Amino acid sequence: MAVSYARVRLTTEDDRRYRAFVEQFKLQRKNQKAIRPPRQRDIFGGQAEAALRDWLATHLTLDERRILEYEERRNRMAQIKYRELDALAIVDDTAWVFEIKASRTASALRRAVAQLNETRQILRLLFHRVGITILLVDTGIPADSAAADALMASDHPPPRRPEPLAEVLAALPQLHLIDDLSLRSAADDQVNLMLFSVDDIIALVGAENLALDWEEDDLFDEEVETPPSASLFASSGDDDDDDDNPLAAALRKAGLS
16 A cells, blocks of 8 residues: 655644644544553653653754654545654754653553654655654663563563564664664664663652652553554554554654643
């Protein structure tokens, strides 16, 4: 199914057309099934995103226009869609897009890479070069395959085997691990990846300002995966959304839950 993009623009969260869309989206969801309340991990994911956005701002001049509006054309039909960029810097006709995630499984990177490649394709209509970087906060990713297998053999295994980072890096050669922002690349065949620990986030904002009580989440988290929604709001998700409904993640980003 051929998909193309047109009428691309960057705007801010207070853009009148975007806010009207959000209100319409909220109205459409009014009588549908309620989304579960945010877990502590959900809250931490938003806090980590804010912390790393502030950290990025000490290294780069970030653009306030983080809402990407575009027309998606598919099967002779066109729809206006939106996606939120976690952080954006524009330097010398190069758009640097940053996706911030917090997760306990490296599987989160698979979905992120696929959607970020779409974001790159859309933004290429505005910019000569588009660099993509994922900032991943490790909230319990297994160290290796043996650790993942041991977790599945434990008394309380998760619903699905969490992927170690090494397995995903081997499966996605497009991912390029870097340890400094200055090493990022805007190459079309590359998605940069920087790793952060929970301790790194604590060092940035203090433990007292973070939702770190995850024990109840782990006890009652059903983590049922839902197929991606064909919503008008696109998002690669945040926090632990590798286990979450992408539409729910989009609603949280839009402030609708």
